[in-house]
Every structure is written in C-alpha cells, then in structure tokens.
Amino acid sequence: MHEHMTYIKANALLDKARAKGLRLASAESCTGGLVAAALTEIPGSSDVFDRGFVTYSNAAKSDMLGVADALLNAHGAVSAEVARAMALGAIDHSLADVAVAVTGVAGPGGGSLEKPVGLVHFACARRDGGVDYVERRYGPLSRAEIRAASVMQALDMMIDAVDAAQRRP
Structure with a gap:
C-alpha cells in the first residue's frame, strides 16, 4: 500500500x-537514496530528475554538498541548519531547480534524549529563492517505517516547492 502511494506521489511530482x-x-542521509529511487522508478523521469546525493557521513555532506564543517560541529548532522x-x-x-534534503535518526540505535529515534529534518530549496523546512518526530517506529514516511514527506515538500516555483523560461 505504502509503495503504491509513494509511486502516485512521485508520479504527480x-x-x-x-x-x-x-x-x-x-540530498539524502537517513533515507539512503530512497527519494531518488522513488522518482527514478518511474519511466521517463530522466527529463526531470537531475541527480541524487547520498551523503550519509559528515565528510560526504561536506565534500559533495559543501556543508560547512563548522555547521556540522555546532549543530550535528541531524539538525535544521544542516538540512537547509x-x-x-x-x-x-546540480542543475536542479528544486532540491530536497533529508537528515535524521532512523534507528533502531543512534538516538539520544535530544535527538531521539524518529527525529527527521527536511529542507526543500528552490533555485529561484526560498527554503522550506519541516521537522518530523515519527516516534519509535521501525527503521523501514521511518524511512518510508520520510520519503512521503520529502515528496510532499517537493510538490509544494514545484507548485510555488516559476516556470523555467
């Protein structure tokens, strides 16, 4: 059921x-490329989907996306600041007009009092300006459930950003 909803949402996007x-x-951390997979599962996505970054480590976030080490050190990878x-x-x-980022604690381990399992930060940036941000606390769901819910949230944010974006001239 979840796969079907993801497919419908990705197709609409x-x-x-x-x-x-x-x-x-x-740009994905805890989802490990599942957002990119959801989009590229659909035939013909190559004219819309430019690329996906799976930046699981802090070094990858820095090397591939230019996230400042100071930001990572000050706030941690699972933070609003790093998601943005x-x-x-x-x-x-990239060549993208709209990009989503996902960073969180998918569990079952790795959580803390401050950053519990199920805490996921999302940001969606538009080339024509504006970054939307959402924090979700999914609670003690399974790793797979947290990741699946995160994909749905990321797709929703991208749909909103595309709706708000200017048509490319």
Whole structure:
C-alpha cells in the first residue's frame, strides 16, 4: 500500500515539474537514496530528475554538498541548519531547480534524549529563492517505517516547492 502511494506521489511530482520545465535533485542521509529511487522508478523521469546525493557521513555532506564543517560541529548532522545547508548545497551542485534534503535518526540505535529515534529534518530549496523546512518526530517506529514516511514527506515538500516555483523560461 505504502509503495503504491509513494509511486502516485512521485508520479504527480514528476508531472508537475515536467509541466514547468523544472529539474529535481535530492540530498539524502537517513533515507539512503530512497527519494531518488522513488522518482527514478518511474519511466521517463530522466527529463526531470537531475541527480541524487547520498551523503550519509559528515565528510560526504561536506565534500559533495559543501556543508560547512563548522555547521556540522555546532549543530550535528541531524539538525535544521544542516538540512537547509544540504538542500542549498544540492541546488549549488546540480542543475536542479528544486532540491530536497533529508537528515535524521532512523534507528533502531543512534538516538539520544535530544535527538531521539524518529527525529527527521527536511529542507526543500528552490533555485529561484526560498527554503522550506519541516521537522518530523515519527516516534519509535521501525527503521523501514521511518524511512518510508520520510520519503512521503520529502515528496510532499517537493510538490509544494514545484507548485510555488516559476516556470523555467
């Protein structure tokens, strides 16, 4: 059921982006490429989806997206600040008009009192300006459930950003 909903949402996103001539990218940590997989599962996505960054380590976030080490050190990878920097970095390092970033604690381990399992930060940047941000606390769901819910949230944010974005001239 979840896969079907993801497919429908991803398909709608691709259709909306295609209609405006927009390209998409993803920058993923805890979802490990599942957002990119959801989009590229759909035939014909190559004219819309530019690239996906799977930046699981802090070094990858820094090397591939230009996330500042100082930001990572000050706030940690699972933070609003790093999610925003990842989304903006994905715009800067791609041809995309809209880029989503996902960073969180998918569990079952790795959580803390301050950053519990199920805490996920999302940011979606538009090349024409604006970064949307959402924090979700999914609670003690399974790793697979947290990741699946995170993909849905990321797709929703991209749909909103594409709706708000200007058509490419």
